[in-house]
Every structure is written in C-alpha cells, then in structure tokens.
Amino acid sequence: MMIIRFTDKSRRCVQAAWEEARMLGHDSVGDEDLLLGILRAEEGLAAEALSSLGVTLERARDESEEMFSNALSSIGISLEEIRQEAGDAFEMRIPPGRRLPLSPRAKKVLVRARKEMRRLGDNHLGTEHVLLGILHNEDGTAVRLLAGMDVSPEALEDRLYKLRSRRAAG
Amino acid sequence: MDENTRTQIGRPQDPRDGLEAVVALRRLLEALEAAQVENAFIAGWSWAQIAEALGVSKQAVHKKHARRIKDKYPGDPPRRKGT
Numbered sequence: 001m002m003i004i005r006f007t008d009k010s011r012r013c014v015q016a017a018w019e020e021a022r023m024l025g026h027d028s029v030g031d032e033d034l035l036l037g038i039l040r041a042e043e044g045l046a047a048e049a050l051s052s053l054g055v056t057l058e059r060a061r062d063e064s065e066e067m068f069s070n071a072l073s074s075i076g077i078s079l080e081e082i083r084q085e086a087g088d089a090f091e092m093r094i095p096p097g098r099r100l101p102l103s104p105r106a107k108k109v110l111v112r113a114r115k116e117m118r119r120l121g122d123n124h125l126g127t128e129h130v131l132l133g134i135l136h137n138e139d140g141t142a143v144r145l146l147a148g149m150d151v152s153p154e155a156l157e158d159r160l161y162k163l164r165s166r167r168a169a170g
Numbered sequence: 171m172d173e174n175t176r177t178q179i180g181r182p183q184d185p186r187d188g189l190e191a192v193v194a195l196r197r198l199l200e201a202l203e204a205a206q207v208e209n210a211f212i213a214g215w216s217w218a219q220i221a222e223a224l225g226v227s228k229q230a231v232h233k234k235h236a237r238r239i240k241d242k243y244p245g246d247p248p249r250r251k252g253t
Contacts, residue, residue, distance in 0.1 A: 025197050071194035074187055082198065089205035089212075092197065095238035 004114060007124045009043040014130070016040040021100055024064065025092030028103040032141040035134055036060055044127030045167065049159040053151050063148045067141070105140055109133040128160050207235045208242070 006014065017037025021029040024036075038046045039057040069079045083090060094100065102110075113133030117125050134142045135153040143153055203224075210220050221231040 025201055027197070027200070068194050068197070071187070071190045072198060075191045075195065077195070077198070079198070082202070086202060086205050087209075089208040090201060091204070092201045094200075095204075096241075097237045 002111065002114070004110065005124050007044070007126045009041070010125055010127045010130055012043055013038045013041040013046070013127055017106075018100060022094045022096075023092075024061075025094055026100070027094070028101050029106050030103040030141055031105045031109045031134055031137055032064060032145050034106055034109055034130060035142040035145065036064070038127055038131060045160060045163050046127035046131035049128075049131065049156055049163055052159055052163075053156060055146065055149055055151055059149055060145060063145050066148065067145065105137060109137055109140070109142075112136045128164060131160060132157065204235065204238070207231065208239055211235075211239055212243075 014034070014037060017029050017033040017040075020036040020040055021033040024033070026033060036057065038044070039050060039055065039060055041047070042057075072079050109130070110133060113125055113129040116132040116136075117123075117129040120129070122129070134140065135157055137143060138153070146153070146156070207220055207224075210223070215223075217232050217236070218228050221228040224231060
C-alpha cells in the first residue's frame with residue numbers, strides 16, 4: 001500500500017473523484033474521474049489552471065458522456081434510444097452499497113503524482129501534482145477528454161507552473 | 171447512427187476502441203439491469219422470479235439490488251401484486 005500525504009485540498013478532490021465515478025456509473029475510479037474530482041471540488045492550483053483554460057465541470061462531464069456514447073455507437077448501440085426506451089428507472093448511478101476501487105490507470109496517476117511532488121521538492125501531495133500525474137498519462141482517458149475540449153497537456157502544464165511560481169512569489 | 175457507424179458494428183478499427191466499447195457496454199449493461207429489475211419489482215415480481223429470469227441465484231439478485239430499490243421505495247413497494 002502506497003502512503004501518500006495529501007493536502008486537505010487534494011484529499012477533497014480525490015473524494016470528489018469517487019462521487020463523480022459513482023454518479024457516472026463507472027465501476028472503478030479512473031483517471032478521468034480524478035480530473036472530474038478536481039473540477040467538482042474546485043480547489044487548489046489544478047482547478048485554477050483548468051478553469052483559466054476554460055475547462056469546467058459541466059463541459060468535462062459532457063465530454064465524458066460524449067465519449068461513452070461514441071464508444072457505444074462504434075458497436076451499433078444508440079445510448080439516446082436506450083435512454084428513451086428504458087424509461088424512468090434507467091440511471092447510470094452506482095448504488096451506495098457497492099465499493100468502487102481505484103482503477104490501475106488512476107493508481108498510475110497517483111504514483112506519478114508522488115514522483116512529481118518529490119521532483120518539485122514538496123512534501124505534501126497537492127492538486128497540482130495530481131494534475132501533473134494525470135497529464136503524464138498520455139494514453140489516459142483524462143488526456144483524451146481534455147483534447148476533446150481543445151486543451152493540450154502542454155498548455156495545462158505550462159499554466160500550472162506559471163500559477164505555481166506566482167504563488168511562490170506572492 | 172450513420173452508415174460509417176454501421177459498417178463498424180462489432181469490429182471497431184482500433185483495438186483500444188474495441189476494448190473501450192466493451193467497457194461502455196458493461197456500464198450500460200449494469201444500468202439496464204438495475205432498471206429492468208426495478209421495473210419487474212414494481213410490476214410485482216418476487217426476488218425469486220427476477221433471479222430465475224436473470225439466471226442467477228435469489229441471494230445474488232437480492233444482494234445486488236434490494237437495498238437500492240428499498241431506499242428508492244421506502245415502506246411498501248408501490249405496486250406489489252400477489253403476496
């Protein structure tokens with residue numbers, strides 16, 4: 001088990017990731033849920049960097065839904081039709097009784113985040129380290145989700161470092 | 171759904187797309203199962219009947235769905251025939 005010392009803000013972001021995953025019907029907490037968690041909790045440098053590039057929770061959720069819908073239509077299934085036909089009882093949400101594990105990709109993100117934390121000489125894992133971990137995972141769903149909103153990992157990283165140095169200076 | 175989509179049915183171009191379609195399908199399946207079990211329950215089916223139709227044990231279906239449905243319909247089930 002990996003021991004991570006989170007900041008209060010990043011802990012709330014990770015908790016929010018669980019809520020997002022549950023709401024969206026994910027059977028594990030993925031790297032995209034970590035991203036959505038940052039947006040949902042609206043905390044820390046990561047959220048600031050994201051919102052400065054126009055990434056909002058609303059847009060990110062829409063993009064996630066779009067990717068889901070596209071994956072289904074690639075095998076000939078229309079999510080829209082199913083929604084209409086299944087009626088009121090149809091919802092994606094995972095019921096409270098079921099535990100959601102962290103996905104392997106999300107674990108990789110946190111391992112990477114901890115490396116970033118060390119590299120930057122910090123001793124607590126902040127939201128910016130989590131976001132750097134997310135961005136480093138080029139094959140990840142989160143990076144593709146951001147690409148769908150025309151946000152590149154490079155631009156975000158750049159923004160993150162700028163905000164960081166501004167905070168250090170101020 | 172356009173023609174381009176139709177030609178790809180069952181065989182997405184890229185392995186990753188194919189695998190992701192499976193993940194999406196699993197998510198959809200879970201949501202559909204939950205909805206159908208709820209509908210059957212409201213229609214007055216017993217857990218035993220629901221389980222039989224799904225091809226799983228009564229315990230399995232109860233464990234997976236009972237709490238959610240009871241939370242949603244506290245007290246007496248809205249439309250329970252028979253018992």
